[in-house]
Amino acid sequence: xxxxxxHKPSKIETLEVVExxxxxxxxxxxxxxxLHANSLNYHDYAVANGAIPTAEGRxxxxxxxxxxxxxxxxxxxxxxxxxxxxxxFPYWQDGTPPHGNFSHVPGDGLDGYSREVVVTPANWFTxxxxxWSHAEAATLPCAALTAWRALVVEGEIKAGDSVLILGTxxxxxxxxxxxxxxxxxxxxxxxxxxxxxxxxxLGADHTINYKTETRWGDAVxxxxxxxxxxxxxxxxGPGTLPQSITAARVGGxxxxxxxxxxxxxxVPTLMMMAxxxxxxxxxxxxxxxxxxxxxALDANPGLRPVIDRTFPLEKLADAFRYEESAxxxxxxxxxx
Numbered sequence: 001x002x003x004x005x006x007h008k009p010s011k012i013e014t015l016e017v018v019e020x021x022x023x024x025x026x027x028x029x030x031x032x033x034x035l036h037a038n039s040l041n042y043h044d045y046a047v048a049n050g051a052i053p054t055a056e057g058r059x060x061x062x063x064x065x066x067x068x069x070x071x072x073x074x075x076x077x078x079x080x081x082x083x084x085x086x087x088x089f090p091y092w093q094d095g096t097p098p099h100g101n102f103s104h105v106p107g108d109g110l111d112g113y114s115r116e117v118v119v120t121p122a123n124w125f126t127x128x129x130x131x132w133s134h135a136e137a138a139t140l141p142c143a144a145l146t147a148w149r150a151l152v153v154e155g156e157i158k159a160g161d162s163v164l165i166l167g168t169x170x171x172x173x174x175x176x177x178x179x180x181x182x183x184x185x186x187x188x189x190x191x192x193x194x195x196x197x198x199x200x201x202l203g204a205d206h207t208i209n210y211k212t213e214t215r216w217g218d219a220v221x222x223x224x225x226x227x228x229x230x231x232x233x234x235x236x237g238p239g240t241l242p243q244s245i246t247a248a249r250v251g252g253x254x255x256x257x258x259x260x261x262x263x264x265x266x267v268p269t270l271m272m273m274a275x276x277x278x279x280x281x282x283x284x285x286x287x288x289x290x291x292x293x294x295x296a297l298d299a300n301p302g303l304r305p306v307i308d309r310t311f312p313l314e315k316l317a318d319a320f321r322y323e324e325s326a327x328x329x330x331x332x333x334x335x336x
Contacts, residue, residue: 002336003115004316006058010050012324015060015317023119026072031122033084035066035113036134038313038334040323041142041170042258047108048320054108060316061334062088062106064113065128065137075122083128085294086113087287088141090124094288114316116336126290129297132304135333139305140293142284143170143331147233148293149285150255151178155231159183162229164220164247166236168195170331171257173306175233176202181300187229189216195329202306217246224249228275233257238265250275255282306330 003020026032038061046052048060068082078084089097091104103109128137151157161184165175168190179186180203187206188199196207206223208216221228228249234241239261244254245268254277272279285293297303308328311319313336323332 001116002313003059004061004313005114006048006054006060008053008056010048010054012049012317012320015048015320017314020059020115023117026070026075026119028072028074029121029123030072030119031068031075031078031084031125032070032117032119033064033066033125034069034117035064035115036336037065037138038113038316039063039135039138039143039170040319040332040334042260042323043102043105043142044107045320045323048317049324052102052108058107059111059113059115060107061112061114062086062108063138063141064106064118065134065140067134069117072122077122078125078127083132083134083137084125085128085137085290086141087124087126087290088145088284089286090121092286093123094286097283097286114313114334116313123287126287126294129294131301132297135307135310135335136305138333139170139174139307139331141290144174144305145285145290145293146171146257146282147175147178148296149289150233150257150282151175151182151184151231152293152296153285153289154255154280154282155253157182157184157231161185161231162224163187163231163233164229164244165189165233166240166244166258167260168192168199168329169235172233172235173199173202173330176204177303177306179231181296181303184231187220187223198329215243217243220247228252231255235260237261237263238267241265242268242271245272245275245277245279248275248277252277254279256280257282307333309333310335312336
């Protein structure tokens with residue numbers, strides 16, 4: 001089978017398409033899946049370019065979707081022909097997270113899904129939403145589940161709530177779609193007016209260009225009549241967190257999801273304490289969360305992922321270069 005691997009030290013320029021042995025038939029508790037698509041996340045990019053070190057010869061990519069080709073003798077959850085989607089944290093099945101790092105994430109601590117066939121434990125996958133393409137399903141394990149957990153699981157979003165979403169990448173666009181699905185008001189930021197227009201077409205109630213509106217936290221306060229928003233999806237990190245805290249209401253919920261502006265910085269602790277903000281780090285979610293999300297998507301067939309562009313597996317390096325350009329809106333996918 002074909003696979004794309006990283007060498008040490010990892011660089012996008014040194015990614016290699018190789019032939020690997022077929023993994024064979026599934027054993028007990030296992031399924032064999034013919035993979036048809038991956039989707040790119042910032043985490044995958046960080047591994048591919050060496051920002052997150054990994055093992056020599058690591059097969060990349062955390063997110064994948066495909067079709068079950070065979071099941072182990074004791075597997076009852078899946079049948080041959082089922083469309084399935086992978087888990088970002090395959091060992092986090094339910095409850096609290098079992099670890100605080102990426103050592104068990106496919107494409108990082110484990111071999112991932114930039115390949116044509118895989119044999120894994122059956123509970124490393126969930127059903128895909130009904131009627132979705134493989135590329136659409138492959139967008140779910142990281143980006144969609146992060147947005148789902150931030151808003152629905154931890155944020156307990158309800159109709160009438162307000163949400164501030166930073167950026168227009170994969171997590172942000174899913175957050176916008178989930179917010180509207182739940183009956184919330186959504187504000188989204190970007191440095192691109194063209195991307196903000198696309199966000200409006202998906203239902204964004206208010207948009208802010210943070211290049212021209214540099215004090216966007218105050219702008220959010222003004223737009224909400226001085227109340228602030230109930231939820232913030234904080235994707236920038238230390239460079240944007242102070243403005244996000246400004247934008248949040250008293251008792252608001254800020255989900256810390258990204259570190260695009262760095263891994264450390266100053267936090268306005270006095271304002272955070274005075275406003276009694278709940279600041280929570282979010283890294284994707286569990287299998288149970290993903291199962292719940294897929295059921296919700298099946299119940300809301302009008303919600304579909306926004307896929308900006310698709311590349312063939314052999315052009316995975318080009319897909320990462322496109323991601324690096326930051327011109328995309330929504331998700332970038334790879335198809336086998």
